[in-house]
Amino acid sequence: MDLIEIIVLALLQGLTEFLPISSSAHLILPSRMLGWEDQGLAFDVAVHVGTLAAVMLYFRRDIGVLTLNWFKTGFSSAPNTEAKLAWFVVVATIPAGLAGLLLDDWIEANLRSTAVIAATTIGFGLLLGFADKTQKDGITLTHMTLMMALVIGLAQALALIPGTSRSGITITAALLVGLHRVEAARFSFLLSIPLILAAGGLKTLELANSALPVDWISLALGAAISAISAWLCIYYFLAFINKIGMMPFVVYRLILGAVLLVFFI
Incomplete structure (x- = not known):
């Protein structure tokens, strides 16, 4: 990989x-437009x-705070808010983890086409716009319920489908169940931690x-x-x-999906 490829793919x-806005939709463009080869497992x-x-x-x-309180009261009959x-x-x-174990190979073999990515980029973008437009004065995470969390978790499992966007679908679901915009984003980001940790761990095992050969300078950069x-x-x-x-993200997704449909299918 040259310096330009490292910078663009890392960004x-x-x-x-x-x-x-969907990572899979964006990772198609450099390889299709510039003829770049796969960046490899180590870079991932x-x-x-x-x-x-x-x-x-x-x-x-x-x-x-969450970890401390989870160990302090999380296993008691009266857990606190944190x-x-x-x-x-x-x-x-849990839903995304189970879906990944059961369906990842099938999705990899059947749903990684440009057509699927373009369609999901547009479709789930429109759903995000609907959720944002219909959301009024949402609640904070302190008033969140277990059912809300489960709905968001089930939605996150859909992110296995290329073009969906993990953050996009979890924020969409959070808005639909009544969370405030900022709180929806915060929960989405917190929810990313175990999944990124798991994905990175699996890739690290594959790499081991x-x-x-490993280009450590490129990886560090x-x-x-x-x-x-x-x-x-x-x-x-x-x-x-x-x-x-x-x-703005909905409009961007619609444009990106249209570009994929027009130029790469």
């Missing part, structure tokens, strides 16, 4: 992991480590069993760029989302 990973691991570091750094206080939220993250992670871009993405997304809403 795409860092930004599209957390913006509701590196950029996953970068995005994981970014979200854990940004939410370090939340993670600390312990409940920690359980909600756990519960909402691979005999391919990719991890750093993805971490910085992901942290900035989270910061500015949470800072401005209540002012701009989701419609």
